[in-house]
Amino acid sequence: MNHQPVEGFSKLTKQGKIDWIVNEYLEGNEEYQQILKQYWNEDPDLQKLHEEFSENTISNFYMPYGIAPNFLIDGKLLALPMAVEESSVVAAASKSAKFWLDKGGFKTTIINTKKLGHTHFIFKVESHKLQHFFNFKLKQKLFEATEDITKNMRSRGGGILNIRLVDKTAEMDHYFQLKASFDTVDSMGANFINSCLEQFGKTLKEEVANADDFTQEEKDSLQVVMNILSNYTPDCIVRAEVSCKIDDLKDDSGISNEEFAWKFKQAVTIAEIEPFRATTHNKGIMNGVDAVVIATGNDFRATEACAHAYAARNGKYSSLTHCTTDNGVFRFWIDLPISVGVVGGLTNLHPLVKFSLALLGKPSAQELMSILAVSGLAQNFAALRSLVTTGIQKGHMKMHLFNILNQMGATEEEKQYFVNYFKDKTVSHHEVIAELERIRNK
Template identity: 70%
Template sequence: MNHTPVEGFSKMSKEGKIEWLVNEYLDGSENALQTLKQYWNDDVELQRLHDEFSENTLSNFYMPFGFAPNFLIDDELHCLPMAIEESSVVAAASKAAKFWISRGGFKTQVISKTKLGQVHFMFKGDKEKLEHFFIETVLAKLFIDTEAITKNMQARGGGILNLKLVDKTAEMDHYFQIHAEFDTVDSMGANFINSCLEQFAQTLKRELFASDSFTSEEKESLQIVMCILSNYTPECIVRAEVSCPVEDLEEGNVTSAEFVEKFTRAVRIAEIEPYRAATHNKGIMNGVDAVVIATGNDFRAVEACAHAYASRNGKYSSLTHVEVKDGVFRFWLDLPIALGTVGGLTSLHPLVKLALQVLGCPNAEKLMGIVAVGGLAQNFAALRSLVTTGIQQGHMKMHLMNILNQLEATEAERNYFVNFFKDKTVSHHAVIAEFCKIRGVKSVEELKKG
């Protein structure tokens, strides 16, 4: 089917946008229309709030909003809010929390909290002259010209930490940066950082054009390319860790020594093998992203930063590490992560506000630790399963309900299958075969016809 471009879509009413979408892309389906509308909130004001979070909003996209209890973090008990659609993530995190609650719990430490941004610009003049000019003339004025922007942030204990000129001409002709470091306290700080950077660019241009140190050709060669924060924050780091005596790690028929050997080997593989590290770190981010989303933070920025950090030494590697020393097992995660607990959705989305209340209304540093613990717990649970019972046993039992929902099983049938697979390994094929058997048909196709 050929579609035609639409003019003025953003200016249409919500009803008009839906009508256009359904007619143009969904064959005028009444069912599609109802699907979009059935997720609207009955509370008109609440729906208006959600509509204004993003552009061209036509409906709400629901995700499961779950909680993982029994997290002992820095000697304080927490229940972690987790927004995620993947089966077994919340269950696995909860299981890891229960395991470690009797072994000292999780410990966290914010190692540093510096956030970054750059003014990217081109300059074809004398590099040494530019560097001297930046230090002697421009640097102090960058701080002065941003005083109005930084006043409130400084009152909260944050602000601009450091500014420097970076020469990148060895990598790209005529390319320079003003590299800026910030502390944004409890806000994620994107708007604050970008506002500062734009002012830096204006100040640099104004001062260079007013200077007698540069020729007219040099002045004309200055081009501001862009002013933007970086989502790579290798100096905004939190560490989450667990530790206990090796003898406390006995796992079923697996001795503590065997468990530690297998677990350590699994982490080591993820440290040296990028193919494994990608899946290993994805599991960490299952726990991280779920808490990040539940608390109204930017999970795309968190993902980008984590994976860039995992590649910082020239090869993609594990974000978690393990050591055994003097009879003590220690497992930890160093996570670069920029979060906020004020601004954005944190003060607007009702469930985000609830999630933060459940966590005790943490500041940004405390939330960094909680989020890192979510990632560490998820990774521990996954590795624990992988080196003992195997990952599929627990995962497929959680997936069972998804299969039954696709088959539109009745409540009685759902109860039957939970009992049926109590002592069996779940597989899609096995579920389908048993379902067809109790329905008295030969295939799923027959079910659909019936």
Template identity: 80%
Template sequence: MKQQPIEGFSKLSKQEKIDWIVQNYLEGDQEYTAILQQYWNADIKLQKLHEEFSENTISNFYMPYGIAPNFLINGELKAIPMAVEESSVVAAASNAAKFWLDKGGFKTKIIGENKIGHTHFTFSGEWEKLQYFFHHVLKQKLFEDTANITHNMRHRGGGILEIELVNKTALLEDYYQLKANFNTQDSMGANFINSCLEQFGSTLKREIEASDQFGQADKDSLSVVMNILSNFTPECIVRAEVSCKIEDLKDPSGIKAEEFAWKFKQAVNIAEIEPYRATTHNKGIMNGVDAVVMATGNDFRATEACAHTYASKDGQYTSLTHCSIEEGIFRFWIDLPISVGVVGGLTNLHPLVKFSLALLGKPSAKELMSIIAVSGLAQNFAALRSLVTTGIQKGHMKMHLFNILNQYGVTEEEKQYFVNYFKDKTASHHEVVTELKRLGSKAIKN
């Protein structure tokens, strides 16, 4: 079947979109129509709300929503919501929370709250003249022209903190920036920051054009390329950490506490110097981070981009977590750059996001930063703990077992059989299939 372009797809009703897709791409198979309709919400009002979150919506894509309990964070016991589809993430976080529960729990500290945005522009005039103009005329005008935008944010204690003129001509011909630092309080602040930056671009053009300090050639050379926030927030950072005496690091695997501590530290050290290991190491951290970011209606793509940029900031990709052993004390911590909000966006719209924030005690943005960092640290601790003791596969494949069994559509009795079968051994896809065949299961004939 040769597909044809379509005009006005966005103007079709939801059912018309589905009909067109099934007819043109799925050979008219109504099974696919049924799949899409199966995930519609029975509550028409709620379904409409979900559809308005994005464009060309034809169904909902559900993610498992789980709870990791027993997190002692700065003396308060928390149950953390996690939206994630990967097996063992919630279990691993929960196990780490339980491990540290009687050792003082997790401690956090906000190191910075500043976010950054830029007006990117080109200018072929003299740098010294532009620099003088910025400090004596333009900078004040930028603050004045954004006063109406920043009024409410300033009232809440935020706003524009600083504006700089940055010369990037050594890297790209005629390229300059107006770089601004922002505090957006409890909002992630993307719309606020971008509104300010767009005004920067307008003010820059107007003031240069009106100034008698520049000739017409200089004025004609000015071009505002774009005004946009940066998702790299190296000055918006939270630290989460755990620590205890080495002798308190008792593990059910039977490994001695001191051996465990040093093997754990060596595993972190390897991730600090080996990018191949650091990538997987940090991916595990982001399993915990992204799950909470999603559950609270924040932007996990921005979180991912920022974390990985931060991990590369010194010229080589490295671990986001660190470990030390000094004077008999084991310490494990993460410095996580992250920008999240608890107002705006989906926080007032998505029912499960509302639930998540209520479950967490309606945290401020700083408190949510702390909770997210703790989740990432816990996930990393659990992974490293497995790696240096029993190995990662035993626990992971145990959680993955139900995915394998569901793939074959086994009965509930067969599921229980396999839970017992793999109680003391590592589950594998091959072993499941072999045992299903031995049992003569109807599932394996499908």
């Protein structure tokens, strides 16, 4: 079937959009109309609120919203909200929280909260001449030009921390940056940073045009390419850690505490040196981080991009977590670069985001950074604990069991049968199907 482009799709009503999609791509099947509409909220105001978060909205896409209790973080007992569809994430986080509850819990340290942004520009001028102009004329003008933008942020203790000229001409002809660092306090700060940077671009052009430091030909060569924050924030970083005596690890898998600690450290070291393992290792960390990021209305895509860039900062992709077993003490920690906010964006709009932040005691942005690092560390601990003892499939597939049964249209009675059937067995997709067919035939 040859589909036709559509004009003015965004101007159609919601029903008009659905009609066009179903008729053009789904052969007019009424079932698809109903699939979309069954996820509409019965409260029209709440539905409208959700629709206005994005564009061309025709329905809502639901994800499970779960709770991982018993997290002792810096002396506070918290229950973490987690929006995630992957089986076993919430269960694994909860299991880790319980494991560390009587061992002092999780400790965190905010290492830095600096965020970055750049004005990228091309300027056919000698570097030393531009540096002199920046040092003695431009830098102060940039601060002055953004005073109105930064006034409110400065009143809250944030603002522009520093501005540098960066010479990138060795990598690209005539390429320079204005690199600025920011403190955005409790907001993620994207709009604030981008507004400052766009003003930098305007001020740069104005000051160069009026300067007697450059020839007219040099002035004409200036091109501001873009002004944009960076989602890579290696100086906005938090550490979360757990530790205890190896004698107190008390794993119930049947291996000794010493063997558990040794195997666990080997698993972390493998992730530090082997990128193929590190990718899966870090993905598991982000299972925990992203689930809380989404539940608190923050940008999980930015969080992912930053974490993986940081994992490769030394030229080779490596583990975000680390482990030592020195002097009879087991220590496990993560250094996580993460930029999040608790004001602005969806935090004041989305009802479940409001609930999540209230559940967490209305944390500051720094406190939320700590919670997110802990959620990632807990997830990684649970995964590695399974990998070096019983194997990952035993616990994961038990959580996945209901997905398999739902796909097969299992009754509640059949589901209960399989819970008992796999009580002391490892779940496999093949065995579920075979046993389901057997009992149905019987």
